[in-house]
Each structure stands twice: as C-alpha cells, then as structure tokens.
Amino acid sequence: DAGITQSPRYKITETGRQVTLMCHQTWSHSYMFWYRQDLGHGLRLIYYSAAADITDKGEVSDGYVVSRSKTENFPLTLESATRSQTSVYFCASNRGADTGELFFGEGSRLTVL
Amino acid sequence: GQQVMQIPQYQHVQEGEDFTTYCNSSTTLSNIQWYKQRPGGHPVFLIQLVKSGEVKKQKRLTFQFGEAKKNSSLHITATQTTDVGTYFCAGRDNYGQNFVFGPGTRLSVLP
Numbered sequence: 001d002a003g004i005t006q007s008p009r010y011k012i013t014e015t016g017r018q019v020t021l022m023c024h025q026t027w028s029h030s031y032m033f034w035y036r037q038d039l040g041h042g043l044r045l046i047y048y049s050a051a052a053d054i055t056d057k058g059e060v061s062d063g064y065v066v067s068r069s070k071t072e073n074f075p076l077t078l079e080s081a082t083r084s085q086t087s088v089y090f091c092a093s094n095r096g097a098d099t100g101e102l103f104f105g106e107g108s109r110l111t112v113l
Numbered sequence: 114g115q116q117v118m119q120i121p122q123y124q125h126v127q128e129g130e131d132f133t134t135y136c137n138s139s140t141t142l143s144n145i146q147w148y149k150q151r152p153g154g155h156p157v158f159l160i161q162l163v164k165s166g167e168v169k170k171q172k173r174l175t176f177q178f179g180e181a182k183k184n185s186s187l188h189i190t191a192t193q194t195t196d197v198g199t200y201f202c203a204g205r206d207n208y209g210q211n212f213v214f215g216p217g218t219r220l221s222v223l224p
Contacts, residue, residue: 033211040122042201043156043214058211059114090155101146101158102203102212 003027006091006105014113019078021108023091031094032074033102036060036087043090049074081112115140117204119215127223132189134218136202143207145178145185150217151198159187159200192222 004025013019025032030051035043035058045058047066055066063085065077074093078085088109092102116139126132136145144163148156160169162178162185169176175188185204189196199219203212 035214040216042119042216043203045211045213048211056210101161102148102156104155104157107155 004105006108010109012111017081019081021076023074025093029093033092034076035090038087083112086112115206115213117213117215119218123219125221132192134187134200136185138183138204140206142182142204146203148201149198194222197222
C-alpha cells in the first residue's frame with residue numbers, strides 16, 4: 001500500500017529559482033490538497049483539486065501554481081521562490097472534500113536562501 | 114472568513130496526568146476533525162464529529178462537539194509518552210468546501 005508520496009523530502013534553493021514539489025497517490029482519490037505548515041499557523045491550504053484538470057485556490061495561493069493532468073499526481077510549483085516560502089509542505093488526499101479523513105504525505109521541507 | 118482557534122498552544126504534563134485541548138470556530142461548523150502529528154511526522158486522522166453535542170471515545174481519548182457546533186475538545190486521560198505530539202482540529206462550515214485547521218496544541222509528556 002504505497003499511499004501518498006511526496007518528493008523531494010528536503011530541498012534547499014535560492015530566491016528567484018523555480019521549484020516543483022511532487023505528490024503522487026495510489027488510491028485514485030478524487031480530491032488532492034497542498035498545505036504549508038509554519039510554526040503558529042497550523043496547516044494552511046494553498047491549492048486543492050476536486051478531479052483531474054480541476055483546481056482551485058486556497059487561502060495562501062499567491063506565488064504558487066498547480067496542475068493535475070492525471071488523477072494520481074498533483075505537483076506544486078513555486079515559480080520564483082521567496083524566503084517567505086520556506087516551510088514544510090504537505091500534500092493530502094481524500095475521496096471527497098466533505099467526507100472522511102485527509103491522508104497526508106510525509107511532507108517536503110523547503111528552505112529558500 | 115472562517116477562523117479556527119485552539120488553546121492552549123503548548124501543554125507540558127507529567128505522565129499519568131490528564132490533558133485537554135480546546136478548539137473554537139468563528140462560524141458554525143458542519144463537522145470537525147481531529148489530527149495528531151508526531152514530532153517530525155505528518156498529520157494523522159483521529160476522528161470526525163458531525164452531530165451537535167456528539168461525544169466519541171477512542172481508548173483514553175474523548176472527543177466532544179459542542180451543542181452550538183462552534184467548539185470542540187479533545188481530552189486524554191492518564192497521558193503516556195506515546196501521546197507526545199501536536200493535536201490539530203480542522204473544521205468545515207456550511208459554506209466552505211474545505212477544512213480549516215487550527216494552529217494546534219503541542220503536548221509534551223514528562224516521564
């Protein structure tokens with residue numbers, strides 16, 4: 001049961017560089033999500049997707065881009081990384097946005113210098 | 114927009130003591146979930162509450178959903194070192210499509 005996997009687990013980059021974080025799930029869940037976790041803020045939603053080719057913004061979407069050409073993949077791209085985007089990023093999935101639990105990946109720790 | 118708060122932010126307890134974390138929403142919730150995140154780990158689902166006044170138990174953990182569906186609590190009886198971690202509530206209101214997470218309560222258990 002591979003579940004939901006994220007890569008890379010750790011990434012150091014420089015301001016202005018483009019970075020893509022990958023997320024892959026094997027359950028064929030309809031919904032996928034990207035959160036960032038920062039001390040004192042809990043988990044904040046960046047983007048979510050209800051199905052392939054359907055994406056929508058969360059509360060902190062500025063500076064991020066997503067795509068979902070296949071149900072199982074949901075990459076997150078930082079087009080021009082800034083220091084404020086240093087964070088731990090979690091991908092999650094579930095069968096439906098209003099039903100059941102979120103299954104989280106292991107997280108990707110990104111440092112922007 | 115919807116806001117979810119949790120108190121306390123941190124809690125240090127002696128092993129065997131009880132622990133409670135409280136979650137409050139600025140809007141009425143349709144349902145609420147609780148997650149646990151171990152240090153260095155990822156959030157793991159614990160439970161979902163849907164009904165007003167609902168109480169659910171999982172071994173030493175007791176979850177409550179307030180009558181007004183604007184608050185919730187998680188109570189751990191006789192904490193153990195395995196309970197260490199951060200506990201998050203996540204609420205969804207009647208208008209939102211997604212769950213909004215609280216900032217979490219970090220629990221430390223001293224042996």
